[in-house]
Amino acid sequence: MKTGAKILIEGLIRQGVTTIFGYPGGVVLPIYDELYDSPLQHILVRHEQAAAHAADGYARASGRTGVCLATSGPGACNLVTGIATAYMDSVPMVALTGQVPTSLLGNDAFQESDITGITMPITKHNYLVNKTEDLDSVIREAFHIARTGRQGPVLIDIPKDVATNQIPDPPDDYQFHIRGYNPTLQGHLRQIEKALAMIDEAKRPVIYAGGGVIASNASSELIRLAELTGTPVTTTLMGIGAIPCDHPLNLGMLGMHGTRYANYAVTECDLLIAIGARFDDRVTGKIQSFAPNAGIIHIDIDPAEIGKNKPVDVPIVGDSKSVLTCMLDRIAKQPSRQGWNEKVNHWKSTHPMALPDDGVLRPQMVIRTLSDLLDGEGIIVSEVGQNQMWTAQHFCFRHPRTWITSGGLGTMGYGLPAAMGAHYARPDLPVFDIAGDGSIQMNIQEFGTIAQYDIPVKVVILNNMFLGMVRQWQELFYDRRYSYTELPEVDFVGIARAYGIDGMRVDSADLVKEALMSAIETDGPFVLDFRIEREENVFPMVPAGAAINEMIGGRQE
Amino acid sequence: MKVHTLSILVENRAGVLSRVAGMFSRRGFNIESLAVGTCEQPEMSRITITVKGDDTTIEQVKKQLNKLIDVIKVSDITYREHVRRELALIKVAASPSNTRAEVMQIADVFRAQIIDVGAKTLVLQVVGPPEKIDALETLLRQYGVKELVRTGTVAVLRGSKTSAGE
Numbered sequence: 001m002k003t004g005a006k007i008l009i010e011g012l013i014r015q016g017v018t019t020i021f022g023y024p025g026g027v028v029l030p031i032y033d034e035l036y037d038s039p040l041q042h043i044l045v046r047h048e049q050a051a052a053h054a055a056d057g058y059a060r061a062s063g064r065t066g067v068c069l070a071t072s073g074p075g076a077c078n079l080v081t082g083i084a085t086a087y088m089d090s091v092p093m094v095a096l097t098g099q100v101p102t103s104l105l106g107n108d109a110f111q112e113s114d115i116t117g118i119t120m121p122i123t124k125h126n127y128l129v130n131k132t133e134d135l136d137s138v139i140r141e142a143f144h145i146a147r148t149g150r151q152g153p154v155l156i157d158i159p160k161d162v163a164t165n166q167i168p169d170p171p172d173d174y175q176f177h178i179r180g181y182n183p184t185l186q187g188h189l190r191q192i193e194k195a196l197a198m199i200d201e202a203k204r205p206v207i208y209a210g211g212g213v214i215a216s217n218a219s220s221e222l223i224r225l226a227e228l229t230g231t232p233v234t235t236t237l238m239g240i241g242a243i244p245c246d247h248p249l250n251l252g253m254l255g256m257h258g259t260r261y262a263n264y265a266v267t268e269c270d271l272l273i274a275i276g277a278r279f280d281d282r283v284t285g286k287i288q289s290f291a292p293n294a295g296i297i298h299i300d301i302d303p304a305e306i307g308k309n310k311p312v313d314v315p316i317v318g319d320s321k322s323v324l325t326c327m328l329d330r331i332a333k334q335p336s337r338q339g340w341n342e343k344v345n346h347w348k349s350t351h352p353m354a355l356p357d358d359g360v361l362r363p364q365m366v367i368r369t370l371s372d373l374l375d376g377e378g379i380i381v382s383e384v385g386q387n388q389m390w391t392a393q394h395f396c397f398r399h400p401r402t403w404i405t406s407g408g409l410g411t412m413g414y415g416l417p418a419a420m421g422a423h424y425a426r427p428d429l430p431v432f433d434i435a436g437d438g439s440i441q442m443n444i445q446e447f448g449t450i451a452q453y454d455i456p457v458k459v460v461i462l463n464n465m466f467l468g469m470v471r472q473w474q475e476l477f478y479d480r481r482y483s484y485t486e487l488p489e490v491d492f493v494g495i496a497r498a499y500g501i502d503g504m505r506v507d508s509a510d511l512v513k514e515a516l517m518s519a520i521e522t523d524g525p526f527v528l529d530f531r532i533e534r535e536e537n538v539f540p541m542v543p544a545g546a547a548i549n550e551m552i553g554g555r556q557e
Numbered sequence: 558m559k560v561h562t563l564s565i566l567v568e569n570r571a572g573v574l575s576r577v578a579g580m581f582s583r584r585g586f587n588i589e590s591l592a593v594g595t596c597e598q599p600e601m602s603r604i605t606i607t608v609k610g611d612d613t614t615i616e617q618v619k620k621q622l623n624k625l626i627d628v629i630k631v632s633d634i635t636y637r638e639h640v641r642r643e644l645a646l647i648k649v650a651a652s653p654s655n656t657r658a659e660v661m662q663i664a665d666v667f668r669a670q671i672i673d674v675g676a677k678t679l680v681l682q683v684v685g686p687p688e689k690i691d692a693l694e695t696l697l698r699q700y701g702v703k704e705l706v707r708t709g710t711v712a713v714l715r716g717s718k719t720s721a722g723e
Contacts, residue, residue: 120576121583125626128571145626180568180629304620307613 004132004163005034011139019424021051025071027098027160046445050417052082057418060404062425065092072098073111084122088408092151099159124152136170149183150302187318195297195314202271204340205231211238212276219400221324230337234262238407245396255283257389260351267549274298276320279309289547361509363462363532367394378430379422383415383439386468389538391434413442419457437463447499450525458519459527464534496527503527564720565604566630573627592709632720641712645690647681650701
């Protein structure tokens with residue numbers, strides 16, 4: 001005989017789980033009691049939202065399924081932002097929540113909330129387990145759903161009595177079949193041949209690669225396709241790292257804060273090959289003017305993304321890696337695309353992502369210095385806003401899964417807890433959280449967690465005493481009326497020290513390198529408070545509703 | 558904009574209707590009518606939804622439905638030979654001294670049954686495609702429709718083919 005709690009813990013171990021992030025409470029007491037002497041490592045966060053983000057960061061850095069655990073009611077509700085973040089970026093996650101006993105369900109009992117109802121629109125699927133007998137199969141199904149097809153979060157809500165009831169041992173080799181779930185992984189061969197024919201014909205092709213390339217570990221296939229066909233590659237925010245920053249065919253990010261040359265190339269191309277990307281509004285700008293002269297091939301694992309925002313000439317439903325492998329096996333000898341490549345390289349050299357060397361402490365320079373020091377070897381997590389865009393633009397990423405950011409939902413407060421999760425996924429790599437002074441204060445309580453477990457996350461705060469991205473929009477589009485975007489000075493190093501974390505405040509451009517070196521050389525966590533140029537903007541920029549080649553700002557040489 | 562009839566086979570589980578209906582409202586698709594009940598398969602239910610939209614919208618509706626784990630099969634039977642029926646109960650003012658005879662005549666033309674006779678009202682039960690029910694309702698409105706209850710459209714393919722088996 002086994003309790004539900006024991007079945008749960010054994011089920012997690014069977015799924016290969018080693019680390020979970022959580023916060024205890026009343027109805028999860030039986031589960032926590034079972035955790036007490038289980039081989040699972042449990043990281044106690046300071047707020048349930050951080051547990052969800054940490055599980056998410058763990059999943060993105062490792063490719064494995066992240067797991068978080070919270071109690072019923074407020075605990076479960078606090079997971080919501082983290083679950084929604086994972087859902088928008090298709091991150092494999094299993095969220096476990098306690099629930100009031102089945103006898104009290106629907107009674108407005110103490111700490112009861114309808115978390116399966118609440119999370120219905122932000123999970124790939126969710127379960128309310130009604131009896132202990134169902135628990136084993138639900139765990140197996142949940143992990144299967146989370147990590148296959150278009151990945152995403154799955155929530156399992158476990159009433160207290162389901163965790164405490166004893167039932168006979170469930171069979172080890174239980175097989176399940178989900179009738180309504182059968183994701184397409186292999187691309188349709190005839191469609192692939194049509195795509196290859198279009199590629200053969202194309203004179204000015206561009207690859208537009210998204211997070212799906214990272215999720216399916218298709219980075220080397222992507223690079224091979226680009227090299228064989230002489231096709232420049234632009235990545236979305238989520239696709240950064242799929243091709244090394246300094247690869248000659250890499251155009252960097254496209255869209256609202258993309259490079260000018262990526263946006264020009266997409267606007268001028270005659271064939272756009274979209275791989276694991278979803279034509280998001282931040283990428284396309286005015287959709288009618290996006291790749292206006294191009295035929296479009298769209299490879300995506302989710303059929304619902306194909307044709308959702310933009311009509312497509314050749315749709316291919318399937319896993320990026322398997323589709324690209326199949327394409328590479330069949331690709332014909334390609335014509336030279338030297339003329340096109342020269343044109344693209346000309347844009348690259350005339351519109352570089354440049355910044356002035358004027359001795360002012362600018363955020364871009366902090367990012368570039370860190371990039372040089374780490375030389376692509378490390379995990380960079382960001383918060384959301386200007387800090388995120390500057391990092392995406394100026395850090396040189398060389399490997400997939402080393403850039404971790406909240407793209408779809410744009411969740412401020414994501415970075416610090418996600419960085420904790422990334423550390424447990426890749427303890428061999430240095431982990432940096434690039435933050436703003438606004439974002440860091442959204443989950444600053446996690447200083448407590450990194451101090452308690454001595455998690456060696458380095459926090460780089462680009463402190464402009466503003467909610468910088470909103471301020472930038474107010475400057476550009478609201479006549480500099482800075483409505484509620486100015487923040488008072490905060491002694492971040494003092495806060496860090498109060499938690500027992502070392503830190504340093506940096507006021508001068510001359511000290512940037514030295515300060516970053518100190519952080520890198522510190523074994524444990526470290527907090528750097530860079531007092532940057534207050535009204536620095538993220539450029540270039542496509543104003544909302546404009547075509548992506550109608551960019552403003554950006555220094556040109 | 559055309560009204561499409563979708564026949565959706567789902568797991569017969571708590572919360573399935575809410576998942577389907579929630580997806581429609583969240584993505585801004587308009588349900589014209591919805592009917593749900595058990596079906597020939599044990600542990601499954603069939604939901605019949607009629608939804609108005611252009612081809613792109615309907616395509617997106619079907620794809621989003623297919624993403625729901627509890628949805629087993631989505632069949633768009635709009636362009637296949639099928640029969641559609643809806644049942645309505647209509648309580649209409651019809652006093653014996655005045656309009657009752659006229660209402661009964663209209664009911665007769667529409668092959669509606671009178672299933673309740675009150676002092677001042679009649680209750681009509683009518684079965685047919687939704688357009689027929691609309692037409693009857695329009696005709697009865699001049700007498701005073703006190704209450705109208707419709708089940709939503711259900712539909713089935715003609716001949717031996719079934720919506721779930723292709």
